[in-house]
Amino acid sequence: MSILAIETSKDRFALAQGGMGEPGRIPMTRITLGSAVLRGTVVTALMASLMPTSALAAPPVDLSKWSPEYVRSIAGTQDFDTAADCAKVTPLDYKGRLTFWYQGVFEGDPDLLRQYYKDFFETFRKTYPNIQLEEQALTYNDLLDKFRTALLGNAAPMAVRLQILGGTEFASKGYLAPLKPEDVGYSTEDFWPGAMKAVTWEGVTYGIPTNNETMAFIWNADIFKRAGLDPDKAPATWEDVVKYSKQIHDKLGIAGYGLVARKNAGNTPYRFMPQLWAYGGGVFDEATANPTYEQVQLDSPQSKAALQASYDMYVRDKSVPVSALTNQQADNQPLFVAGQLGMMISHPSDYNVMLDLQKKATGTDKDKAQTVIDNMRYGLIPTGPDGKRAVVFGGSNIHILKPEYVEGGKVDEPAAKAIICMWTSPEWSLKMAYAGSNPGNLNGFKTKWMKERLDNIKFLDVTTSMLPYGIPFPALPQAPEIMNIIIPDMLQNALTGAMTVDEAADDAAKKVKDVMGGL
Amino acid sequence: MSTIAETASRAPTRRRMRVDGWRWAGRIFLVFMLLYTALPMIWMLITSIKSGFAATQFPPQWWPDEPTLASYQKLLDPQNSVGQDFLRFFWNSLFVSTVTTILSVIVAVPAAYAFSRFSFPGRNFLFFAVLLRNMFPAVIFLVPLFILMRAIGLVNTHGSLILTYLTFGLPLAIWLLKGFYDNIPVQLEQAARIDGATRFQAFIMIVMPLSTPGIIATAIYSFIGAWNEYIYAYTFLSKNEQLTLPVGIQRFFSENTTDFPGLMAASFMMSVPVVVLFLVLQRYFVRALTEGAVKH
Numbered sequence: 001m002s003i004l005a006i007e008t009s010k011d012r013f014a015l016a017q018g019g020m021g022e023p024g025r026i027p028m029t030r031i032t033l034g035s036a037v038l039r040g041t042v043v044t045a046l047m048a049s050l051m052p053t054s055a056l057a058a059p060p061v062d063l064s065k066w067s068p069e070y071v072r073s074i075a076g077t078q079d080f081d082t083a084a085d086c087a088k089v090t091p092l093d094y095k096g097r098l099t100f101w102y103q104g105v106f107e108g109d110p111d112l113l114r115q116y117y118k119d120f121f122e123t124f125r126k127t128y129p130n131i132q133l134e135e136q137a138l139t140y141n142d143l144l145d146k147f148r149t150a151l152l153g154n155a156a157p158m159a160v161r162l163q164i165l166g167g168t169e170f171a172s173k174g175y176l177a178p179l180k181p182e183d184v185g186y187s188t189e190d191f192w193p194g195a196m197k198a199v200t201w202e203g204v205t206y207g208i209p210t211n212n213e214t215m216a217f218i219w220n221a222d223i224f225k226r227a228g229l230d231p232d233k234a235p236a237t238w239e240d241v242v243k244y245s246k247q248i249h250d251k252l253g254i255a256g257y258g259l260v261a262r263k264n265a266g267n268t269p270y271r272f273m274p275q276l277w278a279y280g281g282g283v284f285d286e287a288t289a290n291p292t293y294e295q296v297q298l299d300s301p302q303s304k305a306a307l308q309a310s311y312d313m314y315v316r317d318k319s320v321p322v323s324a325l326t327n328q329q330a331d332n333q334p335l336f337v338a339g340q341l342g343m344m345i346s347h348p349s350d351y352n353v354m355l356d357l358q359k360k361a362t363g364t365d366k367d368k369a370q371t372v373i374d375n376m377r378y379g380l381i382p383t384g385p386d387g388k389r390a391v392v393f394g395g396s397n398i399h400i401l402k403p404e405y406v407e408g409g410k411v412d413e414p415a416a417k418a419i420i421c422m423w424t425s426p427e428w429s430l431k432m433a434y435a436g437s438n439p440g441n442l443n444g445f446k447t448k449w450m451k452e453r454l455d456n457i458k459f460l461d462v463t464t465s466m467l468p469y470g471i472p473f474p475a476l477p478q479a480p481e482i483m484n485i486i487i488p489d490m491l492q493n494a495l496t497g498a499m500t501v502d503e504a505a506d507d508a509a510k511k512v513k514d515v516m517g518g519l
Numbered sequence: 520m521s522t523i524a525e526t527a528s529r530a531p532t533r534r535r536m537r538v539d540g541w542r543w544a545g546r547i548f549l550v551f552m553l554l555y556t557a558l559p560m561i562w563m564l565i566t567s568i569k570s571g572f573a574a575t576q577f578p579p580q581w582w583p584d585e586p587t588l589a590s591y592q593k594l595l596d597p598q599n600s601v602g603q604d605f606l607r608f609f610w611n612s613l614f615v616s617t618v619t620t621i622l623s624v625i626v627a628v629p630a631a632y633a634f635s636r637f638s639f640p641g642r643n644f645l646f647f648a649v650l651l652r653n654m655f656p657a658v659i660f661l662v663p664l665f666i667l668m669r670a671i672g673l674v675n676t677h678g679s680l681i682l683t684y685l686t687f688g689l690p691l692a693i694w695l696l697k698g699f700y701d702n703i704p705v706q707l708e709q710a711a712r713i714d715g716a717t718r719f720q721a722f723i724m725i726v727m728p729l730s731t732p733g734i735i736a737t738a739i740y741s742f743i744g745a746w747n748e749y750i751y752a753y754t755f756l757s758k759n760e761q762l763t764l765p766v767g768i769q770r771f772f773s774e775n776t777t778d779f780p781g782l783m784a785a786s787f788m789m790s791v792p793v794v795v796l797f798l799v800l801q802r803y804f805v806r807a808l809t810e811g812a813v814k815h
Contacts, residue, residue, distance in 0.1 A: 155669055155757075267775070330777045365584060
């Protein structure tokens with residue numbers, strides 16, 4: 001059964017939030033959760049659909065009760081001693097050397113997050129003073145390409161943290177060494193079952209999830225109001241998004257919805273796939289409980305309807321940024337901040353970025369920035385015409401490379417396990433995801449830092465609420481090619497008029513079949 | 520008579536008007552080109568002194584309400600991690616570009632002289648062979664060169680970049696300098712030889728001083744090429760402490776956001792050495808381009 005088919009439009013997720021009255025004050029969010037998620041039985045079925053059988057054994061948190069209230073109830077209920085836990089994996093006096101690549105945080109990221117990354121590496125060096133760590137941060141869009149090139153020259157690092165899409169690709173090509181949570185002192189059940197799927201290839205686990213997140217929807221209440229829309233009500237369906245976007249554009253002359261269609265940028269599938277799944281489409285059957293990936297569905301009527309919605313916004317209504325074909329989320333954010341964009345799918349970190357912009361603004365800009373934050377409203381991602389709601393279950397995984405692909409031909413496994421144990425610990429998997437994601441290790445939700453975060457960043461209530469709707473990308477080695485190239489190509493072909501919507505969808509389906517070796 | 524006189528008196532006027540028209544068209548074109556090239560630089564500079572919020576405003580603040588040098592302070596402060604990285608990237612770029620330039624000149628000068636002055640079997644073939652490398656897009660050689668560098672242990676060293684930049688820059692440098700040497704009358708060297716100079720002395724004392732503009736132009740070409748190069752530096756280097764500026768300034772782009780003032784400040788500072796170099800040496804540069812272009 002499709003997990004998308006569980007929820008209907010009758011669900012009553014009503015999110016409304018007040019504004020922020022003063023700098024630095026977090027707006028209060030009132031979240032009235034509707035029937036679907038709160039109904040234990042339904043959610044149990046929903047979450048179970050993402051779980052392997054073994055995962056049903058004893059997860060540290062009760063996923064069937066998943067709701068903001070439940071998350072709040074478990075936050076701060078357990079203490080963890082990371083150093084003591086990791087000492088059981090790799091002794092704290094272990095002497096070794098480790099090369100490590102990861103998707104880093106940089107100048108544009110929230111200060112809070114950058115501080116936690118800095119703290120992590122300082123703490124690791126203090127905890128393991130005899131491990132010589134050579135870490136290298138890479139940007140989101142560069143990591144996969146650079147890693148691929150390094151592998152070709154056998155110049156890869158010993159350990160790497162990749163975005164969720166990468167795990168299966170590199171595991172299937174034989175670059176990664178088997179690695180499961182038990183190897184670093186944790187249990188498989190400590191992690192989101194959907195995330196574990198993304199690091200499993202042909203029954204073998206090749207990595208450990210560090211963080212997992214789902215996105216949410218944000219809109220500018222002032223723009224909604226001026227366009228004649230209810231400022232506190234998110235578009236309920238994707239059809240509403242198309243309608244609202246046109247209304248905003250027609251009345252105010254600005255972009256309504258923040259469509260992105262840039263090629264080879266992870267932002268594009270993260271924003272189009274929720275739409276595709278909500279309409280009942282998909283690349284394969286990845287939105288079902290037990291996907292087989294045997295039949296391509298990109299050319300289905302549902303998939304075409306989703307593509308048609310993007311076409312309507314970009315071509316027919318011209319209600320999205322004209323630069324959408326080359327935009328990624330980093331281009332939408334300035335538009336949103338400038339009041340030139342009405343609504344968009346938002347990464348959990350966006351809210352903190354805006355707080356940072358306000359904090360660093362000077363003079364009258366400070367008040368203007370505050371107004372932007374006051375006008376920010378956030379809610380669940382809209383549903384499809386049949387009430388289906390979906391979001392990409394994103395995140396990152398951490399892996400150990402096989403020695404033959406590593407610079408120097410050797411992997412210091414204990415050193416690699418030490419950093420992996422620490423990063424995936426309840427403490428650090430929460431801290432490293434503090435402002436922009438969720439802990440990969442479910443025990444992270446029980447830490448005191450989670451409690452602190454819930455008090456400080458209300459926006460994350462919404463993104464956390466989206467977690468049960470999360471659908472992992474197909475756990476296939478071809479997934480990066482499909483998601484980062486074929487899907488954006490399909491969008492671009494339709495939106496530029498190079499092909500009709502039907503032709504673009506058919507063409508994409510054919511390309512997927514080709515990539516999959518003639519499905 | 521009067522007709523002839525009128526015609527004679529009118530003709531210069533018409534000619535002058537025609538000339539003025541072209542002149543004005545030329546001036547308008549130059550102003551347009553000036554704006555076309557200068558406005559992005561000016562906008563870059565203005566954005567670099569805005570706050571992150573001000574940089575994203577629409578309509579844009581043509582001049583920031585609250586100008587700030589915070590981005591520059593951050594970049595030039597060796598006490599914070601951003602400043603440390605930026606200054607290190609700057610030094611790395613300077614080192615790689617300078618060494619590339621020096622080696623390029625050292626190799627190109629004698630090579631170009633040999634192509635210009637000596638007749639030897641296969642001279643033309645060799646001359647065009649050195650250009651063969653530049654007839655293909657750089658990206659074609661990316662992976663092969665990476666594997667080669669890996670095999671000789673140069674990945675993650677500045678040596679890999681210097682070697683690669685030479686393979687690109689040398690053919691152009693040789694081509695440019697050969698054209699320049701061709702324009703220096705061989706009789707000058709012959710006169711020096713008659714006066715007792717060896718060929719090497721004639722080269723050092725007669726040819727080299729005359730070819731200074733060409734050598735400077737070649738050096739500027741090599742320096743700018745190495746200074747701005749991105750794709751090889753991006754591929755060959757993965758250690759933070761070795762990155763060059765074009766790769767290093769990517770840190771201002773994140774998954775979901777961009778630090779525009781920081782990016783613009785870093786870009787502006789990155790352009791300073793090249794602009795200064797060009798302004799100081801431009802008369803040599805232009806002279807070399809024009810003199811090397813024609814044979815006397």
